[in-house]
Amino acid sequence: MADITPAELLQRQKAGESPLILDVREPWEHEEGRIPGAQNIPLNSLPEKLDDLDEWKNQEIIVHCKGGGRATSAKAYLTQQGFTNVRNLEGGFQAYMAAGI
Incomplete structure (x- = not known):
């Protein structure tokens, strides 16, 4: 699944x-x-x-951390565990906060 931008998440x-x-x-x-x-x-x-998180196995999950590194690891791990719709928030929390200002 493609990652999500902070602007797209804010809009949603x-x-x-x-x-x-x-x-x-x-x-x-x-x-x-x-x-x-x-x-x-x-x-x-x-x-x-x-x-x-089991009820979310086939639903959208957006993972984030401060800048993206840990979220990338989380996305990979969840995908390996059978989660089908995991997206990383590009740029993490910092980018989200900057986009919201």
Whole structure:
């Protein structure tokens, strides 16, 4: 699945869409700032939290981190686990915040 730009995500949110936004940053990073509606599961916790995401296996999941590196790893991992519609937020949280200003 193709990645998503911050502008596209912002537009979809303004239109009332609510895909699962998965923040794979550490909890302290999520507390400092977050995308509205994002669920925080740190990258290193994904294996033990897979059951929590089972209902999303065939639905769109948008993963993000600070700049994109951890989210790329999360996308690859989730895809390997059978998730069929995982997208990385291009540029991560930083790009999302810059796009929203």
